[in-house]
Each structure stands twice: as structure tokens, then as C-alpha cells.
Amino acid sequence: MYKYDTYDHSLVRERIDEFRDQVERRLDGRLTEDQFKPLRLMNGVYLQLHAYMLRVAIPYGTLNGPQVRTLGHIARTYDKGYGHFTTRTNIQYNWPKLVDIPDILEDLAKVEMHAIQTSGNCIRNVTADPFAGAAADEIEDGRPWAEIIRQWSTFHPEFTFLPRKFKIAVNGAGEDRAGIRVHDIGLQIVRNAAGETGFEVWVGGGQGRTPRLGRKIRDFLAPEDLLSYLTAILRVYNQHGRRDNLYKARIKILVEALGAGEFGRQTEEEWAHIREGELKLPAAEIARIRAFFDAPPIAEATAIPATGRADFAQWLRRNRRDHKVAGLSSVVISLKPVGGAPGDITADQLDAVAGIAERYGFDEVRATPDQNLVLPHVRNADLEAVFDALAAAGLATANAGLATDIVACPGLDYCSLANARSIPIAQAISSLIEAEGLAGDVGDVTIKIDGCINACGHHHVAHIGVLGVDKRGEEFYQITLGGAFGTDAAIGNIVGKGLAGDDVPAAIVRLLRTYLEIRDENERFIDTLRRVGDEAFKESIYVAA
């Protein structure tokens, strides 16, 4: 993985010193809250319902063992013993004291981490395929490009005060696991007729109150032109994006207003002025960055171990993924124990993951948009030992991609923006599905829950989405059907009136039972839904409500 150079170190160091001084000035009254708020947000510090929340950046979701151990140390020393992985592949701490945050940032800096650009109207953390560099269906590893974008965008003076926040995704595999069509800019690595790799460029995707899928504005962008083309897109957005209305300020609104064709034309026009300038990436620099992202280590081509253990076999079925190197596998560490809070992980579990990654995982861990972790490189011969070590830490839930692998935003239990709770709904749904013994029969399905329309929990792109709303002090939950996150990205449809929170788990169970009754052989939930439409499922949701 990428290693900080002197410039990275000094940049992070200077920011910590600056923020420590800002905190001191806030505490002694030299700064008012109005003055301090934008400064703390630039360092990932929010003020939520009960406490400050610190959002730590995990660039393109990539971590090593010492970093994971430091995240555990922070949870144990400064928080309440746990952290929360988000759909943006970052980690949040829900209880830090303001007075401690400069020290937390010092600890993060020791392992080349920070909280910069995790808030504010700037270019945020780049999303990448959590299986990058490992996936069997990979065209090219997207992480070097994500790192190049990180370096270019960090503290970029022209793009520090955009109309709104800005999110970029890079996907290098055949299957889109980064969500390129629900990001402001999505970059899909493709191969052209000459066999060269480059980028398809998508713009204007996003969720929130106006969900939109991105539109493709370029079929092939040569790699050396990446930064000049991104600059051109951002300049068009910076020039024309609306600053008069918070709810219309994202690039998706501009792309829709102009039309993707016109937005693309203006981008190309701007790009023509700058493409041969200083932003053209030198081949040597691309090679230098690529060298940080080692190819998967060569392994003896050991087969997936045969086992008589039902628990290990089930975990292999659900949580193991094919690797591009014979003899290796990737594994998903589910952070979705049945009845647990999605994405939460204790300090002890973080320590365990760090140790397992160092011993068996070539010192690599990834955070995923599904609020899980991934060990991208594990020798097949070590899979059973990894399973046992994860099980000992309470991290071997064999449900990756199943109905109990639920994504949920923090919701009204933590978030000052939320209207309704999310986590307890996720807990109740997963507990009921487990009690009914449904998860295995149902198989692949995504359930995602949000406590407000900002959609941090990605309910719009779930096969089954749940959106909490507040009606005169009471929580209700709208159900959406048919959304999808990846290559077949789609925005789900609201199927009807909201349900009371207590009625949601049973409604979801009825929905899943309906699928089992009407599915064709080998048909996934989403396939059945697309074949028969919402109506059959709608009846099951509301039959007893």
C-alpha cells in the first residue's frame, strides 16, 4: 500500500498543530462556535446528538495491521470501546471529547492516517472496489488511480469550497463494487480495442433526497489525462453548480439541468485548454505510485480445503471470494452479527483483525461500502485458521450478502440529521430473519436502512430499502423495492405508505416468503422482483399491517 513521503508527513503534521491551536482557542473563547464549526468540520469533527463524532478517513478503504490496531487503541482510549465503519468506507467514533481530538489525530498520524476531507464541500475520500488487486474479475487495480486522485485533491485550493461535497469512485473490475453510478464522478477502468486500459467517465450520480444514476460522458479516457479531465469536470461544476439552494447544489442537479450531453460538451471544451498542461501524468509518476500497490504474493496453488465442519463450510460458501492468483482467496469479515449494530466493531475485535491480517493476510485489510471488512489476500491453506481466529473474536458470521447482512446508517440513535432510528430496525429485522431460518433459503439480497433522506445507508440502491420518516413525533418507515448498487445500478421504488417500526421486520419476512413462493429455479430475489414487478410483493408487505 501507499507509504507517506516527507510531504505527506509534514502536511498532516502541520494540520494537527493548526487544529490543536484552533481547539485551544475555541476552549478559551477566542473562537466562537460559528467560527470554529467550519474548522472542526475540515478535520472530521461533527457535533452529534450526544457527543462529538470523529470521522477518520480510510483512503479508498485500505488499511494495514498497525493502522487497524491504532483504530482499536483509539476506541479503547478515547471512546467507549468501539468504532463504526460507514458506507463511505471510513470509520467513525461516536464519543470522543473535543479536548482529546488533537491527541487522537497525533495517534492516527503515527500510522499515516488522518481525518482530513471527511466533511465539508470538498473532494471526499475516494471509493474503490474492496477487492481491488485481488478480484478474479479485475481488469486493472484501481487503487493507484485512487491514490493519485487523493494526492491531487488533498487541500486542492480550487476545489476546497465547491457548491457541495464531492465523491469520486474508481472501479477496476468487471463487476462494479465501488458504486460508480451513484457517485458524483464514477471511473470505470476499461480496455479498448488496442488492449490499452483507460477510463469510462460517469458523472452526476448520487443518492440523498434526489437520487440519480450517473450518466456516461466519455467512453475512453487515456490514463495520463485523468487529472486534467477531472479538473475540467470540476471546473464546469464549480462554475455552474448552484450555491443558492443546498438541496440543488450537487453535480447531479447540474447534469440533469444541462443534460449529460451538454455537460460533457462543456467539460471537453474546458479540457481542451488544459489537457496538455502540467496535469498530464508522467509515465514515471504513474509507475512510481503503482509500485506501492504490490501484486498479490505468489502462493503455492493450494486448493480450497475440504472440510467436514459445517460452520467452516458455510463461512467458505458465503464469505470467501475467488482471487486472481491461484492458491489465494479473499474473505469478507462480516460486521453484521445477528441482532448487532451494522458496522460496529469493538477495540478487541480491531486488535484481532490486525493480528489476523498480519499473520495470515499479508498485512492488508479493506473496508467495504457494505460496512464489512475484507482480507483481500489469504492463502487457501490458511483459510481454516483465519476462520477459527475470526470465530474466537466473534467475527465469523457467515452471512456476507445474505438478508441478515444489513446496511444501516447511524440514524436517530446518534445522528443530528436523522428523523428516525435505523440500527434498532436492522437489529430487529436480522433477528427475525434468523429466528425464522430464512437467510439461507433466500440467498443473495440487499437490505439497507436509512434514518433520513440523506441516505447514508444507501436505501435507494438496496433490493429492499427502508427509509425512516417522522410524522408528528412518531417513526414510520417507507419500503422501497428494486434498487441496486453495482453494475445493474437502479433506484428503488417506494411501494406505499410508511409502516410503524414494530411492523417492519414482519413485513420484510413476508416479502421474503413471497419471493420463496414465486421464484423460478436459481432466480435471485432481485431477478424475481424484476420479472414480476412490485405488486406481488406490495401485497405481502401490507397484508397484515
Add this chain to the structure above:
Amino acid sequence: MKAITANRLTDGRVIYRTVEGQWSTDLAEAERLDSEEADARLAEAEGEFGVAVGPYLIEVEDDRPGGQKWRRETIRLTGPTTGSTHRAA
């Protein structure tokens, strides 16, 4: 009745303004205000420096948060409702 709540500057914890103009983590110690005096007291709190961030008025009914924001304010008062997985200390 109403009360004034805020978050504590140093650690963000939920606090309530007392009759003496101090801040307490206990809603029971909060000054109860009728509609006429609430805005004036809030203006006082907003003008103070050092302890509280973002003071605002909440409804209080029978010594518990009330009104349309009762659930939000109850969660602020008693902590997350997410069960035993990671109970707030």
C-alpha cells in the same frame, strides 16, 4: 413547560440549563420555563460563553421530554436505543 438544552463544549455531552444559570446533565435539574420567559432565557444562554454549544428550547412534560421531538430528546437524555451490543458507558 420548556427547558433549555445544549451540548457541552469540552466533550459534547447533553446538558440542561438550571435555575442558577449553570448547566447540568440531569434534566430533573433543568429550569422549567413557560412560553413567555423561555425566549428571554434562551437569549441569555446564547449570549454566554464557555460551557454550552448551540442552546435551544425543548418541551418538557411530566419531567420527560415532550412535544413532537420527544423521541429525539429522550434519546439525547438516555442514550442510544441500540441494545446491549455496545451500551453507552
